[in-house]
Amino acid sequence: MAAEVFTLADLTRIVLEAAGGGESVDWGDEKVLDTEFEALGYESLALLETGGRIEREYGISLDDEALSDMPTPRALIETVNAHLSAAARTV
Structure with missing residues (x-):
């Protein structure tokens, strides 16, 4: 796992790499x-x-349908952090 907390800076980097613009x-x-x-x-x-x-x-799995319905960066960041937290608890 690359980090324990997913931040706006992380999202910004990935969005720009993935989708440009x-x-x-x-x-x-x-x-x-x-x-x-x-x-x-x-x-x-x-x-x-x-x-x-x-x-x-x-190293997490996000539901494609939920992801496409993610309205804002805050919602996506919170979802990623919830998955990271759950993954950390299972390790």
Whole structure:
């Protein structure tokens, strides 16, 4: 596992690697946490690619359907951290 806590910085790096774009998104502004991915310019396919990269890097499994319904970066970060926490408890 790469880290115990998944952060906005981690998500930013992975989203930009997986889906590119984001030139108009200020990922350093915490307001982005509660902005819907669609408003940020990322559709469900970009989120699925992002989810795949998160799964590979962090050794967790995210449900594709739930991932495509993830409305905001905050929701995705919380979901990833919940999976990381559960994985840590089983080790």
